[in-house]
Amino acid sequence: MAAIQDVAFPASTGRPMRAALALGNGGTRRPGVIVIHEIFGLNDDIRRITARVADLGYVALAPDLFDTRSARVLCVLRAFLALRRREGPAFADLEAARAWLARRPEVDDARTGVVGFCLGGGFALLYAVRAPLAAAGVFYGEVPRAAADLRGVCPVLAGYGGRDRLFASQGRRLEQLLAELHVSHDVHVYPDAGHSYMSRHTGVMATLAAWGPMAVGFNAGAEADSWRRIEAFFRTHLG
Template sequence: MKKTIFSLMAVVLISTFSCKDESKKSTSEDIIEVVEVNIKGETVTYATDSTTMKGYIAFDENNTEKRPGILVIHEWWGHNDYVRERADMLAELGYVALAVDMYGDGKQADHPDDAGKFAGMVMQNMEEATARFNAALELLKSNPNVDAEKIAAIGYCFGGSVALSMANAGSDLDAVAAFHSGVALPVMPSDQLKARVLVCNGADDPFASSESIETFKKQMDSINADYKYVAYPGAVHAFTSKDADALGEKFNLPLAYNKEADEKSWEELQILLTETFK
């Protein structure tokens, strides 16, 4: 009887270790499927009651999951290749990014005088600016690849001021990031602000006065806003744009690309987005 029991136990033990060995073998031979990222960019048209706009949406077409959507707002030069490149970069990080058109008809400026006029027309008419921003926001939310409950906005120069102003006015955003942006805004921080905020500016940017920065920070602190203000030493206006040096020289403006500030500010953005949408 004992022999029979021992034999049965031996069979059980052999079977158990055999299964374990087989399991290890199976695990070691598992193949991890790597899905290649394939960024697709499409020109999109959308409109308010008075303005038709031409934007650009970028996403990984091999990603079938819904993911956060990011609005990308252009510099005062208008909707150009630069803002589209940033949308592509966000798509590579796994987001759906819509490069918006705040001027209408994809309009661009070739001279600072025209850029100033275009930007001024938007910032001096916040009702129309809000309508254009909201039209882009709704377009992004309606995209089948986007989780409409997870939306952020980023902007450069003029675009940063737009993003901050929209957030201050209570726009439905989870996070906002502004790069080389003015902070003396048409809509200053108030208790309407819901988003987390990141501002990345050049410490030597003459377009961002110390007085305006101090006022901005005081108002953000007064409402206990969740924000971070970063000033990069040695960086001036437009430090994220590789075209800044040529434009600065051409028009005698204090513009210059700063590789270190560009890369560090992009890292700050990734941290903001990761923490917001975790």
């Protein structure tokens, strides 16, 4: 698996923001991919996922959107508020991350993608409407209700868990909206999976969340198929 480097890039305020960078192998310039974390922030699980993206042949960068001077709970609340309002510092920080990644010598600045999970999935989808991206991966993220809110979005790959009573219907809505907009897409709802099926959460909270309405938990089959789909979709649209 690709090695992870701890780096910092200038956020939208100019202040350094932490991030995880995975270069992978390759002697030529290759596409960059922004990886957007879940509500838990830039943890070891997101680092693992970032390395996995790099293994597909990309330069992957996972910014820590919670790396501000505020308490973590305020960072989370502001992120959710930005997601609902479709504007805010988080979107500006994602653009700063994309610009920084595009300037790296290993990156082909003409080809950039994004992939996000849970909270990050919602950001990935909305960011893909406003940014010059070639492909977006959206996993169990929030979806707008109107097609107009997604007008201009790049090709979208998405995955949702059918046992997730809060987000499964959003996956089905996403497929309908993208079809209405005639946007190239691959959306799949996995019947046996719940929320965060690609993450390997541990501890008491993970155990309790598995019994909640979102049925949070890792699902090996859904994860494996999602990585297969990511590789194929990104290869087609990102290169």
